[in-house]
Amino acid sequence: MKAAAMETLTVNKVLSVRPVGTHAVLAELSGLQDVLALQALLLESPLPGQVDVLAAAQTVMVRAESPAAARRLAARLLELDLTAPARQDGGLVYIDTVYDGEDLAEVGRLTGLGPDGVIAAHTGQVWTVAFAGFAPGFGYMVGENKALEVPRRSSPRTAVPAGSVALAGNYSAVYPRSSPGGWQLIGRTGARMWDLDRAEPALASPGHRVRFRAVRDVVTMAPEPEVSDAAAPGASPAREETRSGLRIISPGLQSLIQDLGRHGHSTLGVSAAGALDRASLRRANRLVGNSPSAAAIESVAGGLRVQAVGDQVLAVTGAPSALTVHTPSDDEPGVDSTAVSGTEAEKPARRRSVPMATPFALLDGEILTLGAPQSGFRSYLAVRGGVDAAPVLGSRSTDTMSGIGPAPLAAGQQLAAGDDTESGVVGNPELQPDFPRDGVTVLDIVPGPRADWFDKGAMDSLCGQDWVVKPQSNRVGMRLDGTPLQRSRHGELPSEGTVAGAIQVPPEGLPVLFLADHPITGGYPVIGVVVDHQLDLAAQVPIGGTIRFRCFSEEASPQQGSAQQTSRTDSQEKVSN
Secondary structure (H helix, E strand, C coil), X not given: CHHHHHHHHHHCCCCEEEECCCCEEEEECCCHXXXXXXXXXXXXXXXXXXXXXXXXXXXXXXXXXXXXXXXXXXXXXXXXXXXXXXXXXCCEEEEEEECXXXXXXXXXXXXXCHHHHHHHHHHCCCEXXXXXXXXXXXXXXXXXXXXXXXXXXXXXXXXXXXXXXXXXXXXXXXXXXXXXECCEEEEECCCCCECCCCCCCECCCCCCEEEEEECCCCCCCCCCCCCCHHHCCCCCCCCCCCCCEEEEEEECCEEEEECCCCCCCHHHCCCCCCCCCHHHHHHHHHHHXXXXXXCEEEEECCCEEXXXXXXXXXXXXXXXXXXXXXXXXXXXXXXXXXXXXXXXXXXXXXXXXXXXXXXXXXXXXXXXXXXXXXXXXXXXXXXXXCECCCCECCEXXXXXXXCCCCCCCCCCCEEEECCCXXXXXXXXXXXXXXXXXXXXXXXXXXXXXXXXXXXXXXXXXXXXXXXXECCCCCCCEEEEECCCCCCCCCCCCCCEECCCCEEECCCCCCCEEECCCCCCEECCXXXXXXXXXXXXXXXXXXXXXXXXXXECCCCCCCCCCCCCCCXXXXXXXXXXX
């Protein structure tokens, strides 16, 4: 009896706590029931300094408001008692499914059930959404038995159709939108798993119970409504052309509306997104008298051209570029020369230059052009009052991975200026930090939560060579090229929460540095994490630029608990997408 009691006590405690960068910790647990119990406990009674909670297959990641808070959370998590069962308060959701998936026969072979047996097993049990991840509306559902436990495909598909019903490991899920994926496809549904027009966007969120019902009729996903750029999902409603603001003449390579991001929605599978260079966004807003979180334009590699609709106050920060203002001629293509009021004699000078990191006036009809960056990669254009776009889940930022927020800016689009000001006056010109040019950008890292999947030689290789940013990089992550890293452990890792700054190492050994639009869960081991205050610098490294990682001894990083588990069996299978 005494031994059994001790065993129960161990099972219902957090096994270990690992640091995830400087602002988060990863609690490891013995199984899904303890994961759900800890998630429920933290959501019902948040710990001091807790910002967000993300449950996964065998872990719960907790984000903290500061490094000091992360240290305190690490200690508190090891003390929590998880003997109380996890509460499942979600309702029952029915999902009508046509079972004609491309992998149905293969799943029947792997399970020994045959296609009809797979359908019977899938529809004959209640599934519970254990956690969310990968994409908004993607819920990892665990069944009542393991009859349908199957591995992922050896070769992931480049595009899984929206509405696909799938299996992997002991989980089932529905792909809410078309995306790459490696799960086994057994059917399809027309149920809209994610809809921002609903009060609860996710059809089935953690805690919900799900029953799949087999139907014979062909079910197709309802098409997305056709909208113009001005009325794209998350964008501002159509407005009168005369409303004060900015007209986009050319968006350059890519221009997006960004603020400081949408935080606290991990349970819905939604990442924070937001400006990659947060300091530059805050600086631009401060210069024009806006609140720090006001929406602005993030532009890549120059080429952005905007025309004032009404007199505006602007500031440009970030990658230093030549800023040119000119008055359009009557025959200039793509612009509205009639917007410039007054006679020819009263019109402002045809062309002038304005400085970076300094507030300036862009008069009605004038055009501002951002030149190619002299160094760095991303520029931030703030307009006094902020860009007035409709907020989605509390933020106006564009999430390029999930599609949440305003669509990328397009020529001819008009952006209205809002009233998100904090001061009645503009700021003084400010000095900008140095940005990456032709040299190597050094980024400090702390060991990642899965650094023990690599030996000292791999860590030395990570920090001992220069990594080149590949053209496939984007706001989701920077793909790096160099000498591949070798894992010291075999097997695969169950999906777990991750953060911006995480350095994931896929099997090929070439690291991926996650940025703001990263998926909230990942299935590759994280060898290191860039310290939070240097993510702004990482955002300014251009395509083809060079990065060197430097191991940083962070005394403020959370300490791993004495109960930390130091190994996993190689037979554990990754639950990834």
